[in-house]
Amino acid sequence: MNFDIQALKHHQLVEDGQLEGCYIHQPAQGSQQDDQAVLAERQALENMGHKVVQVKAKGGTTTFAEAMQKLAKETGHQSSN
Numbered sequence: 001m002n003f004d005i006q007a008l009k010h011h012q013l014v015e016d017g018q019l020e021g022c023y024i025h026q027p028a029q030g031s032q033q034d035d036q037a038v039l040a041e042r043q044a045l046e047n048m049g050h051k052v053v054q055v056k057a058k059g060g061t062t063t064f065a066e067a068m069q070k071l072a073k074e075t076g077h078q079s080s081n
Contacts, residue, residue, distance in 0.1 A: 003044045010038045011045060011052065018077040019068060023052045 012026035023045050025038060032038065045052050053075070055067040071077075 003048075005045075005048070008041060008045075010035075010041045014068070017068065018072045019053070019075070021051065023050055024067070024071070025052075025054050 008023075010025060011023040014020055014022050014024060025042070042052050053071055055071050
């Protein structure tokens with residue numbers, strides 16, 4: 001499979017903050033975390049040695065900031081304020 005990391009459709013690189021360097025699922029219109037295309041992209045990223053994390057929405061909608069806070073807490077990357 002030809003994989004272009006610059007043309008990701010379902011994941012986004014976190015470029016700063018506590019989860020810098022991780023990829024998260026950034027849903028496209030109508031895509032779900034268990035869709036074949038999402039799973040294939042995730043597997044390709046993992047095979048290249050990248051850390052990929054999934055964030056589940058707590059309800060109907062979750063802002064990116066809320067998702068990042070929850071993920072940081074779950075992975076132990078939360079700073080003590």
